[in-house]
Amino acid sequence: MSGNNSKLLKIRALDVSYGSVQVLFGIDLDVTPGEIVSIIGPNGAGKSTVIKAVIGIAPAQRGSIHFKGREITRQPAHEIPALGIGYVPQGRIVFAEMTVTENLEMGAFLLKDGKRVRDAVDRVFSEFPRLHERRKQNAGRLSGGEQQMLAIGRALMLDPELVILDEPSLGLSPKYVDIIFEKLMGLKEQGRTLLMVEQNAARALSVSDHAYALELGKNRFSDTGQALLNNTDVRKMYLGGA
Amino acid sequence: MMELLDPIVLTQFAVGGILAGALYALLACGLNLVFGVMKVINLAHAELMLLGSFLTWLLFTTFEIHPLVALPFIMVVLFFFGYGLQRVLIERIVGTTELSSLMVTYGLAIIMMNLGLLIFSSDFKAVPALQGAWFLWDEIIISIPRGVAGIVALLVTLSVYLFLEKARIGKAIRAVAEHADVALICGIDVVKIRMITFGLSAAMAGAAGVMLSMIYSFSPETGPDFILKCFAIIIIGGMGNFAGAFFGGLLLGVVEAFTAGFISTQWAEGVAYMLLVIILLVRPTGLRGKAHA
Numbered sequence: 001m002s003g004n005n006s007k008l009l010k011i012r013a014l015d016v017s018y019g020s021v022q023v024l025f026g027i028d029l030d031v032t033p034g035e036i037v038s039i040i041g042p043n044g045a046g047k048s049t050v051i052k053a054v055i056g057i058a059p060a061q062r063g064s065i066h067f068k069g070r071e072i073t074r075q076p077a078h079e080i081p082a083l084g085i086g087y088v089p090q091g092r093i094v095f096a097e098m099t100v101t102e103n104l105e106m107g108a109f110l111l112k113d114g115k116r117v118r119d120a121v122d123r124v125f126s127e128f129p130r131l132h133e134r135r136k137q138n139a140g141r142l143s144g145g146e147q148q149m150l151a152i153g154r155a156l157m158l159d160p161e162l163v164i165l166d167e168p169s170l171g172l173s174p175k176y177v178d179i180i181f182e183k184l185m186g187l188k189e190q191g192r193t194l195l196m197v198e199q200n201a202a203r204a205l206s207v208s209d210h211a212y213a214l215e216l217g218k219n220r221f222s223d224t225g226q227a228l229l230n231n232t233d234v235r236k237m238y239l240g241g242a
Numbered sequence: 243m244m245e246l247l248d249p250i251v252l253t254q255f256a257v258g259g260i261l262a263g264a265l266y267a268l269l270a271c272g273l274n275l276v277f278g279v280m281k282v283i284n285l286a287h288a289e290l291m292l293l294g295s296f297l298t299w300l301l302f303t304t305f306e307i308h309p310l311v312a313l314p315f316i317m318v319v320l321f322f323f324g325y326g327l328q329r330v331l332i333e334r335i336v337g338t339t340e341l342s343s344l345m346v347t348y349g350l351a352i353i354m355m356n357l358g359l360l361i362f363s364s365d366f367k368a369v370p371a372l373q374g375a376w377f378l379w380d381e382i383i384i385s386i387p388r389g390v391a392g393i394v395a396l397l398v399t400l401s402v403y404l405f406l407e408k409a410r411i412g413k414a415i416r417a418v419a420e421h422a423d424v425a426l427i428c429g430i431d432v433v434k435i436r437m438i439t440f441g442l443s444a445a446m447a448g449a450a451g452v453m454l455s456m457i458y459s460f461s462p463e464t465g466p467d468f469i470l471k472c473f474a475i476i477i478i479g480g481m482g483n484f485a486g487a488f489f490g491g492l493l494l495g496v497v498e499a500f501t502a503g504f505i506s507t508q509w510a511e512g513v514a515y516m517l518l519v520i521i522l523l524v525r526p527t528g529l530r531g532k533a534h535a
Contacts, residue, residue, distance in 0.1 A: 057427065078429050078431045078432065079429075081427065093421055095424070098417065098420070102416075106417045107428055109429050110429040112410070
């Protein structure tokens, strides 16, 4: 078997522009099944845009995106979850005026069978007991960390192979940053594959099997998380010196 | 003046006001549903209502079909009319400025009104399908058409509310209203949900039109009075808030009834806007509205 076919996600020469402003220039990225892969880089490097192109909410002008060997470039966003990709948006966006349970139900909107939806809700509740305790409350009343758990739980409702997270630790208290990273490791142990964008580069690299460092919309470095963590250029450019 | 403070008279006003307010509530909830989901203020909402009224009148005068029998049929017709309207017209202005949505829907209202004048002339029509009165405790008089119209309006509004709260598609409508982009990545076809939402809103307007035809005389030019009042109601209740529009509608009905009883019917026509000013002075986001960040 060639190495390419063993990739869960494969991005080649991806260009993305918003209007006349080009944000990504020929990005290449691979995600191997079972790994945690991180994209790091300063603000404006185009990190989030890469994953937004994957889930179909940023327009890919050129290049290709393959998931499980199937081309998904320019696939409409609402068709992405059915393929086995879950997405946790930046800023832990939940449906604030809907209950915790209803938020999870939305994650399984594609399932028309109520029994399967309830089973999936129960599965997420067993993984996040805190959400179960607060199941009848409106999501707007949860703490920031609980909302992030809910956003992750919602992305897990369809039992996706690949979970994509946009800045999972942004704006959380240190205690919840620990809890969330622990959860991400737990997801990996369950056999799921994770692709995340993270401003907390040191933390992200320490849990990543593989990582990509972007600069101004281009690939700059890519290696194992540990290797990037030890790379002096990476330390200088992305980890604030030291 | 003293006889106006008689509890029976007061109850009479309140009951009449709630029944009239139920029709406002049904209409305003439909208008607010579209605003909540796509931030489009549909100035043609009252014309959709009148489409329901004229269909009722046609079915009644041509085939002698009773308005209450025609109701489900007319709601289905209006649903698909709204669904198609969203697909060909309104979808194009979703996400643009509020000014363009006002211009497009105002244009639509004018086209519908003039088509109505062309087909039906400006003569007033009425559908006298129900007559008579109920007497509650021998003293409170409720005209049967108004009683039936009010109760049906309440039932339709309640059904839509339950649909939004409990049904899979209803929940998806609420999700799209909150965060269309997150709903999209949950696998919800947001464009289709908006078509269903506009269809639902049009079906509610159609139901209001059926009820209107039984209690008022109407012409193709009846729309503007209603749309302005509905607009006042959704601001009073809170923009985009379903329950707010419901209680705002009932409140307006009751306040109008008391104003008509204590002062005059002319004053009742203007009281919606006075109520609007007072509520906005006390609570600028409306009764159930949230402060915008």
